[in-house]
Amino acid sequence: MFKKLKVGPNLYTVRRVAAIENDSCNPDGQWSFDTKVGGLLQIKNDIENDVVEAEVVTHEVLHALFYHFNIEQDNEEHLVQTLAHGLTMVMKDNPRYLAYLTEKLK
Numbered sequence: 001m002f003k004k005l006k007v008g009p010n011l012y013t014v015r016r017v018a019a020i021e022n023d024s025c026n027p028d029g030q031w032s033f034d035t036k037v038g039g040l041l042q043i044k045n046d047i048e049n050d051v052v053e054a055e056v057v058t059h060e061v062l063h064a065l066f067y068h069f070n071i072e073q074d075n076e077e078h079l080v081q082t083l084a085h086g087l088t089m090v091m092k093d094n095p096r097y098l099a100y101l102t103e104k105l106k
């Protein structure tokens with residue numbers, strides 16, 4: 001697992017945790033940002049399925065993107081869940097697409 005994630009100017013620490021502490025929309029992950037200490041993505045360390053874990057990480061990254069772009073939606077959670085599921089599905093089903101992105105975004 002990578003340790004840092006940059007979203008625009010904001011740097012997030014990525015931390016594997018035994019449990020998500022605060023009430024979270026997602027029991028396996030949580031996003032937070034504090035202007036004084038920076039960002040934190042917490043990902044549970046016992047997610048058994050790699051695809052589920054990838055979707056959890058994508059889910060929290062999308063929350064960070066909503067924050068960065070100041071997207072305020074009453075249905076943010078639904079949008080984030082749907083987009084995380086969809087992006088994970090497309091990337092899993094199309095490994096050449098992922099390889100293409102990796103090559104083009106070097």
Ligand SMILES: [Zn+2]
Nearest residue numbers: 025026077080
């Ligand atoms: Zn969420």
